[in-house]
Amino acid sequence: ETGVTQTPRHLVMGMTNKKSLKCEQHLGHNAMYWYKQSAKKPLELMFVYNFKEQTENNSVPSRFSPECPNSSHLFLHLHTLQPEDSALYLCASSQDFGTGDGYTFGSGTRLTVV
């Protein structure tokens, strides 16, 4: 375990479903991130939360909705997704945003949209 836990590990959902991805860290980090990892593409930063406040939304479609109730938990709510949204969704945390320190990543949620 890395200290960043993501659940579920795998998720298959229909285009009309609503589901949520969960990320939890107990490293005392202040910044948390959602990344999308697709084959042959760079990791795409989706959202950044610093001290529970959203500091970045990288033009992500509204069918993805993040939530950060506290500095240890981060959610990604999904609804009416498209097949092209199938990917590995990674959560990461760092001590602070933008200090250049390394990220700690979770193992990811493999999402398949059917």
Added chain:
Amino acid sequence: AQSVSQHNHHVILSEAASLELGCNYSYGGTVNLFWYVQYPGQHLQLLLKYFSGDPLVKGIKGFEAEFIKSKFSFNLRKPSVQWSDTAEYFCAVNRPGGYQKVTFGTGTKLQVIP
């Protein structure tokens, strides 16, 4: 905006061969540089990082990387690879100071043949 290029998408080596994976970034100012590794079925983890000082950085498991500012490069090297080094390797960059997000490359898949 900064970007990262990893020109080798898939590298196949025999055990004991030497490894060099290329990484070039586009930003002309001061940068922090990272290499991350993702072993099959596992999470992304930090291999090594460069902030300042000695441009030759040593990381875990015998890996090292050299920052060459004039070439905007941060190539990853290992003198003798092992089968257990089979993984995907990601180069990343960010600018120090303030809210500066980390930009990742597309990754290089390394396959080491016993």
